[in-house]
Amino acid sequence: MDKSVLVQYSAMKEEIKDIRRRIEKDRRELERLNKLIVVDSVTCGKKGKKPLRTVKVHGRPETAISRKEAALSMHLLQLEQRETELVELTVQAEEYINSIEKSELRIMFRLYYLDGLTWNQVAHRMNQAFPKRKYTEDGCRMRNNRFFEKNL
Structure with missing residues (x-):
């Protein structure tokens, strides 16, 4: 996948x-x-x-x-x-996201791909979930891009 x-x-x-x-x-x-x-x-x-x-x-x-x-x-x-078809795709998407090793990335991917949030909204949610770290819209998007560059 x-x-x-x-x-x-x-x-x-x-x-x-x-x-x-x-x-x-x-x-x-x-x-x-x-x-x-x-x-x-x-x-x-x-x-x-x-x-x-x-x-x-x-x-x-x-x-x-x-x-x-x-x-x-x-x-x-x-x-x-x-x-x-969407139910089948949901199962496939969740399986793919669950196969990612890092929990932080799994959370970001669920928020962006499954929940349909923007990268800005993802960053805000991540900041709420992990208050000691600083997430930005660009940072979340870049982590996404790096993950796919590395894993393709």
Whole structure:
């Protein structure tokens, strides 16, 4: 295993966020379409060039609703598949992080890769956990880079 597992894990989390955003958008649109009533004027026959009469037709946009329902169900299926993949990637990422010898690096990697914190937030958390040491954003990032340069 290598860094690609950690990068893939982060990317998968972002993809799941995007799919959830799309699902929410589809649900809002579907709710709006279900409340919508479409009105149109229709002519009933013609006598020469003039219509005999016009009638107003009321209805719901069924084709738009069915398309949006199909998109929603597809996004829900995608979300379920991606969440299953994410669980597998989580296990792989945790195994990789647990294989690192230094406890300090394991903590930093968990905070950055698994919890999705920025390097600045990682440095603050590390300073809280180890008050006698001084961690900076650049220091944490450089330790990460050195680890992967050494272990690749």
